[in-house]
Amino acid sequence: MKKLLLASAATAIMAGAASAEEIKLGIILGFTGPIESLTPSMADGAELAMKEVSESGKLLGGTTVTPVRADSTCVDAAAATAAAERLVTADGVKGIMGADCSGVTGAILSNVALPNGIVMISPSATSPALSTAEDNGLFFRTAPSDARQGVVMTEVLMEEGIKEVALTYTNNDYGKGLADSFQAAFEAAGGTVTISAAHEDGKADYSAEVGALAAAGGERLVVAGYADQGGKGIIRAAIDTGAFDTFHFPDGMISASLEENFGDEIDGSTGQHPGTDSPGVAKFSEMVGDMFDSTSPFTPESYDAAALILLAMQAAGSVEPGDYKAKVMDVANAPGEKIYPGELAKALEILANGGEVDYVGATAVELIGGGESAGNYRQIHVEGGKITTTKYR
Amino acid sequence: MDLLNALVALSNFVIIPAVAYGSQLALGALGVTLIYGILRFSNFAHGDTMAFGAMIAVLVTWWFQSMGIGLGPLPTALLALPFAILGCMALVLITDRMVYRFYREQKAKPVILVIVSMGVMFIMNGLVRFIIGPNDQSFADGERFIISVRDFKAMTGLKEGLAIKTTQGITVVVAVICVALLFWFLNKTRTGKSMRAYSDNEDLALLSGINPERVVMYTWLIVAALATTAGVLYGLDKTFKPFVYFQLLLPIFASAIVGGLGNPLGAIAGGFIIAFSEVTITYAWKKVLGYLMPESLEPSGLVQLLSTDYKFAVSFVILLIVLLFKPTGLFKGKSV
Numbered sequence: 001m002k003k004l005l006l007a008s009a010a011t012a013i014m015a016g017a018a019s020a021e022e023i024k025l026g027i028i029l030g031f032t033g034p035i036e037s038l039t040p041s042m043a044d045g046a047e048l049a050m051k052e053v054s055e056s057g058k059l060l061g062g063t064t065v066t067p068v069r070a071d072s073t074c075v076d077a078a079a080a081t082a083a084a085e086r087l088v089t090a091d092g093v094k095g096i097m098g099a100d101c102s103g104v105t106g107a108i109l110s111n112v113a114l115p116n117g118i119v120m121i122s123p124s125a126t127s128p129a130l131s132t133a134e135d136n137g138l139f140f141r142t143a144p145s146d147a148r149q150g151v152v153m154t155e156v157l158m159e160e161g162i163k164e165v166a167l168t169y170t171n172n173d174y175g176k177g178l179a180d181s182f183q184a185a186f187e188a189a190g191g192t193v194t195i196s197a198a199h200e201d202g203k204a205d206y207s208a209e210v211g212a213l214a215a216a217g218g219e220r221l222v223v224a225g226y227a228d229q230g231g232k233g234i235i236r237a238a239i240d241t242g243a244f245d246t247f248h249f250p251d252g253m254i255s256a257s258l259e260e261n262f263g264d265e266i267d268g269s270t271g272q273h274p275g276t277d278s279p280g281v282a283k284f285s286e287m288v289g290d291m292f293d294s295t296s297p298f299t300p301e302s303y304d305a306a307a308l309i310l311l312a313m314q315a316a317g318s319v320e321p322g323d324y325k326a327k328v329m330d331v332a333n334a335p336g337e338k339i340y341p342g343e344l345a346k347a348l349e350i351l352a353n354g355g356e357v358d359y360v361g362a363t364a365v366e367l368i369g370g371g372e373s374a375g376n377y378r379q380i381h382v383e384g385g386k387i388t389t390t391k392y393r
Numbered sequence: 394m395d396l397l398n399a400l401v402a403l404s405n406f407v408i409i410p411a412v413a414y415g416s417q418l419a420l421g422a423l424g425v426t427l428i429y430g431i432l433r434f435s436n437f438a439h440g441d442t443m444a445f446g447a448m449i450a451v452l453v454t455w456w457f458q459s460m461g462i463g464l465g466p467l468p469t470a471l472l473a474l475p476f477a478i479l480g481c482m483a484l485v486l487i488t489d490r491m492v493y494r495f496y497r498e499q500k501a502k503p504v505i506l507v508i509v510s511m512g513v514m515f516i517m518n519g520l521v522r523f524i525i526g527p528n529d530q531s532f533a534d535g536e537r538f539i540i541s542v543r544d545f546k547a548m549t550g551l552k553e554g555l556a557i558k559t560t561q562g563i564t565v566v567v568a569v570i571c572v573a574l575l576f577w578f579l580n581k582t583r584t585g586k587s588m589r590a591y592s593d594n595e596d597l598a599l600l601s602g603i604n605p606e607r608v609v610m611y612t613w614l615i616v617a618a619l620a621t622t623a624g625v626l627y628g629l630d631k632t633f634k635p636f637v638y639f640q641l642l643l644p645i646f647a648s649a650i651v652g653g654l655g656n657p658l659g660a661i662a663g664g665f666i667i668a669f670s671e672v673t674i675t676y677a678w679k680k681v682l683g684y685l686m687p688e689s690l691e692p693s694g695l696v697q698l699l700s701t702d703y704k705f706a707v708s709f710v711i712l713l714i715v716l717l718f719k720p721t722g723l724f725k726g727k728s729v
Contacts (some may be wrong), residue, residue, distance in 0.1 A: 032527070171702065195677070195695060198702050203640070204631035207410035208675045209701045214406055215677035216695055233632070236424070241405055242542025242554040 011083035021063040023319050025050060025309060026087035028098035028108065030074030034170075034201055034226040036055060036120055037257050042123060043069060044292040053310045056345035058352065060314060066231070072099040075172065075201070077107035079389065084112040094319045095119045095309040097302065102127030104175040109139050119321040119328070121308055122351045123301035126251065126274075127177040131322045131370055137325050142301040144273050146174075147360065149250060150181030152272055152377045152393060154189050157220070160270060164192045165248065166218035168209065168234055170225040171198040178224045178250055179295025194218045198264060201229040206237045214243035220269075222248045227255040239265050248272075254297055254387060263385035270390070273297045275378030277392040281309040284362035300341075300362030301373075307344055308332055311359060314351040332367045334358045399684035402551040409507075411672040412665075413561040413630055416568035421625035421641065422648035423575065423657055424616045429593045430655035431612045434506035439620060440642035441517035444635050446481035446621025447628045448525050454532045462495030466536035468560065470629055474630070477625060481617040488513055489613050497609070514639075521635045530633045535559060560630040571622055572661060575615070579657065586609055590685055591656065647708040652717045653722025662724060667708045675701045713720075 027046050029039040047067045048138075054064040059363050068091045070083040083293060087093045096118055099105040105125035113393045114136060122130075122141040132146050153296035155166065167183060169175035175198070183193045195216035199209045213221060221244040225231030238244045249271030250256070258266075273283070274275070274297070281300060289292035309324075311331040331347075336356030339347040348359045359365055366374040379390040421443060427438040427479040453473035456560075463469045492513060496506055539562050542554030584607075591598040591608045599605060615627075624638060631637070648667045652659025678696040686692070701709065715723060 042667075080663075197700065200702075202636060204627070204634065204637040205410075207414070208408070208672050208704050211406035211410070211672065212675060212677040212695070212697060212701050213695075215402075215682070217682040232529075240558060241410075241556050243406070325545060 003291070007350035017295040020061050021060065021319065021371070022066060024066050024091050024093045025065055025070050025094040025306065026070060026084070026091065026093035026098065027067050028070045028072045028087065028096055029100045029305075030082070030085055030104070031071045033072075033076075034229040035074050035252065037101065037255055038297055039220075041292040041299045042100070042295040042302040043067075045288075045294070045299040046123070046306040047292070048288065049303045049306035049310065050051050052342070052344045053149065053307075056348060057308060058314075058345055058347065059290070060317065063339075065310065068093060068286075070098075072101065072104045074101040074104060077104055080104035081107050081111045084108040088112055088116045088118055093118070094313075095121070095307045095321055096122055096154075097123070098308065100174070100298070101123045102130060102177065106130060106133060106173065109133060109135060113138050117322055119295065119312075119325050120145075120308060123305045124251075124294065124298040125174075127173045127176060130150070130172065130183055131372060135370070137323065137371075140305075140308070140328050140367060140371035142304045142361075142363060142373050143298065144373045144377075146250075147176040147376070148375040149178060149182045149274075150185040150274070152375075152379075153182050153222070153248065153250060154185040154191065154392070155271055156379055157186070157222075158189055158191065158272055162219045164194060164218045165222050166194050166213045166244070167196045167214050167222045168199050168213055168225070169196070170221075170230050171200055174252065175224050182222065183222070184337070189254050192218075197227070199225065199230045199234055201226060203233065207241075208245050209234060210237040210241060213238070214241065218244075220244065220246050220248050222250075222252050224254055226252045227258050232257075232261055235262060237312040239274055249380075251297055255295070256293070259382075259385060259387055264382075265385075266382050267384065269382045270377045270380065271379045271382075271387075273376065273390065274301065274363065274373070276376035277378075278360060278364035278376070280340045280360050280362045280364060281332065287342045303341060304359070304361035304363050305367050307341075307361060308359060308365070310344070311339075311351065311357065312349055313370040315357075329367055331357055331373060332359050332365050395684040396699030397549075398551055398553045399681045401480050401549075401551055401555050402684070403544075403681050405553065405555045407669075407672050407676055409555075409557060409561060411565045413558075413669030414672070415665035417623055417627045417664075418644055418648045419613045419661040420568055420571060420619055420626070422652065422660035422664050423572070423643040424619040424623070425645055425649040426652070426655055426660040427612055427616055427619075430657075431588055432497075432506075432609065434503045435646070435654075436616075438488075438514040438517055439508045439509065439616075439641065439645065440638045440640075441514050441521065441625030441635075442485060442620040443627070443641070444521045445484055445517055446477050446617065447624030447633055447638070448521050448635070449480040450477035450625045451525065451530050451532045451623065451628070451633055453477060454534075458459075458534065464535060464618055466559070467604055468535045468555060468563070470532055470534075470625055472564070474622065474625055477660050478618045478621045482614050485613045485617045486610065488517075489609065490594055501523035518635065518639060525635070532633060533629050534561060540614055557629070560626070563632055564626045567626060571619065575619070575657065578615070580623040581675065584608075588612060615629075615729070630692065638678050643705070644668075646711045651676050651712055651722055653724040656724045658721065659722050663704065663722070666711065666723075670707050670711055671704050674707050675704050710726065 027153040050065040072080040104127045126146040169179035247269040251273035285294040310322040312327040315327040336358040450473045453476045487585030539557040545555045587603045648663035
């Protein structure tokens with residue numbers, strides 16, 4: 001009898017679990033390619049938010065969320081489109097957290113997300129061109145546009161008293177967009193860009209590029225590239241030939257491999273990447289603990305991107321992208337109760353009771369314009385071979 | 394003083410990198426040209442043969458490093474080089490047995506062999522990535538510089554610095570030794586002479602009793618040694634990454650063709666021509682001219698002929714010009 005009761009109780013639980021929906025969310029990031037050292041912790045960040053929501057059991061009456069990873073490669077638009085197509089058609093995902101690099105994000109948006117009506121929230125695509133891309137209200141990003149980063153870079157360099165820089169960028173949407181916005185901002189502020197030269201990723205030899213940069217001269221070399229790719233080669237060659245001693249790094253360059261590869265050789269260099277000192281960051285890193293590196297660039301943004309999708313679903317009372325896309329801006333911005341990392345269960349409950357939330361998250365998310373982050377930056381400098389926080393802006 | 398500064402700046406950013414790069418290209422092009430001259434096809438798998446040889450060198454270097462064996466100021470990779478050459482020889486001989494010999498016995502046309510070598514290229518490419526992964530691997534150790542910028546400035550008191558990396562020095566020295574050995578072998582030894590005879594006229598060589606299979610085998614052995622040396626030097630000087638060797642194939646072929654396919658001397662000249670043109674044409678001459686010219690004439694622009702984006706285009710323009718006016722290359726190779 002006891003056994004029978006237990007068995008029927010177990011069946012009841014199983015049945016209960018089965019009746020609540022199980023949905024899938026896509027995580028499309030460049031697990032191979034130029035930023036492969038950043039993406040594992042980004043994916044972990046996003047999956048953490050999904051796990052938190054699933055375990056709370058409060059999303060739409062106990063719906064659970066399963067992440068599905070796919071590889072955007074960061075550079076190959078065709079491969080990224082195919083991967084995203086697979087997520088939508090074969091896996092039936094209800095939303096996409098990604099993609100990472102600006103070029104592939106644009107490709108997935110126009111080729112997969114738009115035709116299929118899938119919501120995309122990118123944690124790291126920063127090209128200014130994405131602000132004006134046609135998106136039917138489906139595309140958001142928790143990273144700020146590079147138009148803003150160009151201005152912040154200018155402020156950092158001007159405060160350091162640097163008026164003349166050489167500029168090199170990786171030859172793609174991200175590098176070109178950032179280089180252009182920086183050059184415009186820097187020249188408007190009275191600085192001089194002596195040369196703006198592109199470099200290709202995946203080459204071994206950068207002596208010609210560094211030769212040209214050195215001849216143009218400048219107090220500092222701005223490297224708008226990738227830490228695991230051409231950016232590394234450029235810095236190596238510039239240090240070896242004594243062309244430049246100090247550098248300025250935008251977001252794509254700041255990673256653990258920068259410290260590993262160069263150590264104190266780049267002491268005195270500066271940089272910035274999206275980041276904030278809002279209490280959300282501390283809560284996020286406390287929550288993450290040793291599971292993965294919570295301070296790696298774009299990792300908190302990834303958590304926030306996934307959380308926003310799930311909160312918007314709750315607010316709309318539906319998991320269909322067409323229904324919840326209009327709610328993303330509502331849950332991200334005021335008015336409402338402020339929500340920090342680890343408080344997703346609370347947010348889901350407030351939303352379920354018809355209340356409003358203002359999702360702050362790990363990066364002080366504030367969506368402006370067509371759905372992109374207003375932008376907080378962490379300014380860093382390299383000291384004793386370590387990347388050290390100067391301040392937040 | 395200004396003249397010295399100009400010279401130093403030019404050496405630091407143009408001459409030294411170009412000489413090192415040129416030596417690496419020349420060694421690669423020698424391998425391509427030998428295959429073309431003796432086996433009579435363009436070996437597209439050459440870049441990946443280099444990658445395979447360099448990969449073994451990387452693995453052996455790591456093993457030596459873990460046992461604490463080193464060469465002091467010189468990179469341990471030099472010690473690993475003989476092992477890598479042996480490994481690479483084994484690979485090319487196996488490939489020849491399993492793939493090329495079949496087509497040789499069929500007397501297949503060169504164009505078929507070219508396509509076959511492409512297949513071999515993809516297989517080797519996959520093999521290397523499978524074993525060591527697609528990422529950058531660093532295996533350079535020992536002293537980084539023969540002379541560093543800081544020391545040079547302190548020594549001479551000049552405004553411009555000059556750096557010579559140990560790897561650049563080694564590249565040039567090893568390349569010179571290799572080329573000297575190769576020419577001695579081709580011109581003085583019996584096997585070398587039979588290889589040249591086979592290359593000049595296959596039928597006549599067969600009639601005079603030269604064993605073709607032996608010639609083919611020696612060619613592959615030499616090519617494996619050259620490819621591995623070039624691959625290791627390139628990896629030491631820059632970085633080891635499988636995909637980079639695949640891309641290196643284009644400048645290597647450009648060097649071999651500019652110099653004249655099948656002509657070893659041409660391959661060396663071609664390597665340096667391609668290397669120097671890539672670096673000089675995209676170099677911004679502002680600094681050098683600024684030192685040389687009187688102040689009033691100092692250029693305000695960059696004085697750059699082409700942006701560095703067009704670096705690779707340069708080798709192909711040279712290739713086109715040479716092929717238009719001297720279809721057999723500068724040093725009279727075989728016509729393609």
